[in-house]
Amino acid sequence: MSSVRVLVATAVPVERDAVARAFAGDGPFAADVIAAGVGPALAAASTATALTTAALHGTPYHLVVSAGIAGGFQPEAPVGSLVIADEITAADLGAETPDGFVPVTELGFGTVTHRPPETLVRDLAAATGARPGAVLTVSTVTGTAERAAALRARHPRALAEAMEGFGVAEAAAAHGLPVLEIRAVSNPVGPRDRTAWRIGDALTALTEAFGKLAPVLESWNQHDQ
């Protein structure tokens, strides 16, 4: 393979622009960055459309990345820090029962977790300083300490929650492609407090992280493909 082609799916245009800033100028790999929309369903639809279009044009992607800001579980993922998913899990895809939440997999359907390539996650974590761990995908932003505690009780390895990773991962899986999720923490997961958001700091951290991706992806391209 001559050059690795990467599709980065963010939710909104400010995230897309933060990632694209890191790719300004000639780089050793081709990356397209799209604002795929907020939430897992729109993210999945937009990502799948982009992947199919590229494949039909004879320029398929080799890797898909979900990226953007996220809520960080405290104290493991402080505001401004970076997280890379070693597990992308849909945390609210299931059924509420008298005995608690049951994931769809236990109801006999589908999947709730996608796992990014282990060595790539390890090498990107080392290159960017991102902490590896589970990143949850939710359709409703957590707004209470009780909900944050319940999520952590069900997912003790969770470092962050966001709203698109699982949708992007489902689209990648439908195309047989590996997926990553890289998030910069803009707010703590927990009680709603808009004064605690640090979106600018998180976007800066996102640009810095993507600026460090190239050598790792090149080496992955040569050795793991």
Ligand SMILES: O=C(O)c1cccc(C(=O)CC[C@H]2O[C@@H](n3cnc4c(=O)[nH]cnc43)[C@H](O)[C@@H]2O)c1
């Ligand atoms: O209104 C609120 O209280 C509130 C709190 C945090 C985030 C939001 C959003 O609408 C942003 C959704 C957008 O950003 C990602 N994101 C950022 N922080 C979180 C979070 O704590 N939980 C889930 N998603 C978050 C998400 O991926 C969306 O793209 C509103």
